[in-house]
Amino acid sequence: MNEQIARTPKQIGAAMRRRRRALGLNQKNLGEKTHLRQATISGLEAGEAGTQLSTLFGVLTALHMELVVRPRTKASTDTIEELF
Amino acid sequence: MNEQIARTPKQIGAAMRRRRRALGLNQKNLGEKTHLRQATISGLEAGEAGTQLSTLFGVLTALHMELVVRPRTKASTDTIEELF
DNA sequence: CATAGATATACGCTGTAGCGTATATTACGC
């Protein structure tokens, strides 16, 4: 359960939230590590689509996580429009 | 070679560029699929840290790709600061 | 319940992404 597929901002946000909690951190702690506000972490975890890559990777690094990019595994009905 | 680890915007951009080319698309085509400008795709592939998650996931979807989020596999000396 | 800790939300501000449009630069086939 520690490999999460993420096809949307919400999914990646949820995965990061689980990881943060597993590490026993709160949003404020994590904000200090990453030089981001607690409110910014909150938005990222909630899956705000406008969040920037710098924010994403900053938090990933602080959580000792990484991404894997790969072709989609299962068929999906996702369209661009319904992503947001 | 179709699973790429990405710990920085540049790495994820490079992976997406390889995938786009493997699919025989140019930035303009991809921009039309995603409702993004060719210039925006260019920035994403170049690893601009300010790129938004909506842009990232829009392109990932158009390229039939997905992310996996997971704890880091190997030891790394990465720090937050040197990411950007 | 009470209340402390955690998370979500608000306000005004500054910086910048993405836009349309256009052009400059690079890479490639002939």
Next chain:
DNA sequence: GCGTAATATACGCTACAGCGTATATCTATG
């Protein structure tokens, strides 16, 4: 080399992320 396709860059514009700060709302746990 030359021309063309592909990619990078520029300009002015609007929208909004992230900022500091503050507060409101949830959530434990006694």
